[in-house]
Each structure stands twice: as C-alpha cells, then as structure tokens.
Amino acid sequence: MEYEFEKKPAPGRGEVKVLGKTYEEGLPEGEEMGKWRQKLPSRAEKLKYLRNGERYWFSKEWFGSERRRTPA
C-alpha cells in the first residue's frame, strides 16, 4: 500500500512529517470480522494464551504490582 504522510507540530522541532492513517476506510461486515479467539484452535494454545495473556491471574512469572510472598 502507499503510505500517507502528514505534518504535525513537534516540541522544539517545528513541523515534522509523520506517517498518516494506514487503515482501509469502510465498515467491516459480518460478526466474524472482529473475532480473535478463533486464532487459538487447540486447548494447549488456549491454555498457553491464558498463562501469558491473562498472566495477571494465571501466571507467577511476571512483574506487576503484586509481588508478595504471602497471599492476602
């Protein structure tokens, strides 16, 4: 696709050229369009996603706000 560019003011640098919109205009059709959970077909992949993607609840190997040794 051909990229569009636009000029925007930047602090201390006057106007700078930045990449413009990259999406295709129009309305998506059909309820399947936005569905992303089908990208994970097998149970193993789903469980892997839960332990990584939903790590806030299902993984101990990450660095968030709750690194406590003893649970509440």
Place this chain on the structure above:
Amino acid sequence: MADKVKSIDQATIEMIEKAAEDGASIVFERAVTTRPCPIGDEGSCCSICAMGPCRVPLPKGKEETEEEHRKRKGVCGATAETIAARNFVRMCAAGTASHGDHGREVAKVFLEVARGEAPGFEIKDEQKLLQLALDMGIEIGDRSNSEIAVDLGETLSKEFGKQEGELLFLKRAPIKRQEIWQQMDVAPRGIDREVSEALHRTHMGTDQDYHSLLRHAVRVSLADGWGGSMIATELQDILFGTPSPVASEINLGVLKEDEVNIIIHGHEPYLAEILAVVAQEPDIQKYALSKGAKGINLAGMCCTANEVLMRHGVPIAGNFLQQELAIVTGAVEAMVVDVQCIMQGMAEVASCYHTKVITTDPRAHIEGATHMEFDSRNAAESARKVLRAAIDNFPNRGKKVRIPQYKNNLIAGFSHETINYLLGGTFRSSYKPLNDNIINGRIRGVAGVVGCNNARIAHDDIHVTLVKELIKNDVLVLQTGCAAMACAKVGLMTPEAASQYAGEGLASVCEAVGIPPVLHMGACVDNSRILMAATAMVKDGGLGDDISDLPVAGAAPEWMSEKAIAIGQYCVGSGLYTVFGVEWPTIGSKAVTRYLFKEMEEMYGGMWDFEPDPIKMAKLMIDHIDKKRKALGIDKARERVLFDMAMRRELI
C-alpha cells in the same frame, strides 16, 4: 417537565409527537402528570411496619435545628438516619437480588447445557471455560468441555446459597483490596445470604445504627459485582461467546417497514440468542414471506439488546425510555420481553397499535400481555412459537406506521479480555500500553459511565454531554447498559469519533490502536467487566496497588433503578469514586449522606458523590482523576534521564 426538553434524540422526539397524535399514553407524559413524592425522594419515608408509614422530611428552605432533628423520628423512634440507611440498604439488596437471580438462571441453563439437557445451546467459548476452570481450581487435563462445565456450573451455583467463607470471585481482586474487605469485615459469604440478611436487618426493630446498616450495604452490593453479576457475565460468555469487536447500528431507524419487526427486550439473553439463530431457518423465512413480509428483522432494546449486540451485532432499536416509542412506530409485530426494566405501560401503548407484547419468563408476567414461556430444554421450539406469533401479526399492521429515519453506526464488543488482546495481540496481550499512556499523560484517566435513563430529566442529554466532556479532556470512557446506547446514538462509538471529539492525547492512542474513545463493554451485569479491567490495570503495575489508587472514576448520570444503586455501592466498596445524577436517595439524612460521600473514602478508598449537572459532574470526575495522578506522582512531565553505570550501581 411540560416545558422542558424531553430528549435530545430526534427519533425519540418524533415518536413522542406521534404518540400524542395517536392518543397513546407514554412514560414522558406520565412523568408530567405523576410527580415524584418529595419525602420518598429524599429517603425520609419509612413504610416497613403498620404503625406507619412515617414521614420524617427535612425542613424546607431552612437549616434544621438540633431540636427539629431530634423530633424527626418514626412512631417506633427510628431516627431519620436509620430510616434513610434502611431504605438505602433495601435498594442495594433489591439490585443485588436482581443481578443474582439473573446469574442463578444463567447457572441453571449452563448446567443443563453441560449435562446435554438443553439441545438448542452449546459451549461456544472453550477458552473462557478453561479460564474459569483455572480460576476455580477445576481439573482440566484431558477432560471434555462438558465434564469441566458440569464441575464449574455446580461450583458457581453453590455461591448463591453459601453460608460461610467468601465468594470465590473475590480472589480475582487486587490483593490489597481483598485485605481491605477482610479488615472491614464486608467480604460477602453467599449471594442469597447477604440479600436475606439485608432484608432481616432492615425489618422493624432490628439493625438501628446507620453505620452498621451501611456496612452491610457494602457487603450485599459486593455480592452483586463480584458475585451475581460476575457469574452471569462469565457463564454467558462461555455459552454464547466472549464479546469481540462487532459493527452494528442503533436507534429506531433500524426497524424495517417491509419486514416483520421483532424486538427483544429485558436482560437475560437465552431466548434472544436462540431467536437470532432460528429466525434464519428457511421454514421461518418462508412463513414470513407467505404473510407478505420480505423477511424478519430482529432488533434489541435495553440490556438484552446489549447482550446480542456484543456477540452477534444484532442492531439496537433504543434504550430504556424508547421501549414504548418502538411500539408507537406502529411497525413492531412483537415486543418479546424477559426480565427487568420492562415498563407495564407498554401493554397499554400496545393496545393502541397491533403490537403483541409477549412475556416469556415465569418470574415476569404483565397484565394484558401474551405469555409464551421460554423452555431452555426446548429452546428452538420456544423460539419458533414466538417467531410464528410475530409473523402471524404482520398482516394486522395498521396505517399508523412511521419509522423515524434516524440511526447511527457503532462498534461494540469490548470485553476486558478483548481490550487486553487489542493492546498486544496474541503474542503479548497486555494492559501495559494503557497504563503507559496514562503514566505519560496522553490518557488522563479512565471513566466508567453506566446506568439507565430517567424520565425526570432530558433523555440521553446528561450521558452525552458528560461523555463528550470527558473524552475532550483525554479521559477514556468505558460504558455499559442504556448509557452506552445514548452515546452510540450520537456516534461516539466509532473509531472516527476519536479525531472528532477526543482530546489530542486520547485521540492519538485511539488512532494507534484503532478503537473508539468510548468503549461499549456490554449490559448492566457486565459492569463486572469494568471491575476486571480495573483489576488488570492495577496488577499490570505502575498505577498503585489497589483500584482506589487508579486515576479512574465512575458515574451513572441518568440512573433510575435499584440495580444502579447496588452497582454504585459495589464500585465504591471496590475503591472507586462514583457520581450519580438525577437525585440522591439519602438527602433526608445529612449524617448518612456524609458517611457515603466522605467517610467511606477513609474506609474503602472510594466514595459516592451527587451532581445533576453533566459539566460539573465531569469536572468532579476529572478533579478526582487529577488527585489520583498527583498521588501517584504522574501529574507532571518528568525529565528523562539516561542512567550511566555509576547511577545504575546506586540503584542496587
């Protein structure tokens, strides 16, 4: 109300005028002729025993003296504080009971599906099933989805009647929040237990200390947000799919002149789900053609609409105050209702037209309506009966048909899981980009704007003005219920709205991710999704270690139902600052109001507020967000420092 603007929505205004021409009595007219009781309005009427009702209103137009306050007592001696607090607790209990009973019904259908006893339904979202199984410690291994689902359904069904311990979903909350609930002794034990205890405590001669009553108001409401509502949302996601972005349309203009229009209205989505499937069957389509219609047009109303919109993109005809107006179009063959927020007045309006009001739930009958009970074990046949009744009614359409030509596009389907996915894809889904953009100031904070419509104020006006003001000030808005519909009707739920209405910072983030500045998260039970999104923000890090630390605020600017009070109370009990509009139900007691508006912040980190003006309401919310930003130290841009090795060594 006679001279006031009744709505900002042109479709609504057009149909109010048509109702007057057709001689149909509608809610907007009844709000003029039936004034609110000024004593009940401020929470100063006690009707819980036959020695009353006792009315103990604040003196009008002057400051109350101590002597006057002492005299404000019921026959039993109950003070204005006890009376206002008891009324408030009962509102919380009714709201929790409603969402709880919704959750219970979902759990019942869920178990039937898991056991193979409800052939019309299936488990559509295995990932969500596994998520809940991990949450509840249910063995997954090589077991079938049905086996896991039976264990899950049985585990969650027990949450309603549990007598001891704590609700299982409380463990999802930030650890600090759980500690606060334990310290305050408000962790709910079982959903029904807390509702039952609320009714007992507020019975004549039981709990008569407003502090104690209001503490139980927190406990019973938490049993809604982290109990009944959350169970309903999660099990519905497993059965019908976790919402993902979907495009659709909204407002009365979605009705079609040449098709059989069927509106699904209420809160529980099973029948609506199966109607959406069965309406596509060739036999049903042929039957519609045989009656002179060109097809079948399903549209939603209220929260049942939100459920089927979020999962299938079924268009929405309108929000709470538009339910009678849909019938006024003269183009609706059947108004199919389940539970909650269904006005009895609809049956009378329907008698002016050809519309059949069809009740489908054994818990919700309406005089004058046709009752066709939904059987979850024979769901498809139940749906076919309803569809045939609607199709049979098509030839009865009169000449008074006028469909207002107003509708707008929207994108819905932003479950907290989908937001997480949209911010990082399957490789690294995360709330970190949201937190980072709050920390760097592009997004000032997040607001949940939810709730109903209320005929005492201009329909949709407060929602839309408030939300526009918030996004203009770079506050990302999360919405559910009829509030979401109000903003969708004016085009705030399309990605284009970011550049049109949002501040520069928020717009830049929305454009980068490709989302609207106002995200539709579902029905009113789905406020539990907002709790989960807030929890994910906390757990991701950088914005404190509790929900009360977040630069976040909530509002229900056009609230009307007891459910809204329960939702507000569980938000406050979860640490959120929450502003309501329209009126405030404890104004009759300054002490009770002070407790809710001030003292709760010291105990729970969240508190209530009241402001009917939307611009002032936005200012209150933004001030709170700024207060939290300051406490987190992210209120000012910081100089970026490149650390050399010596500085790094100092860190160790």
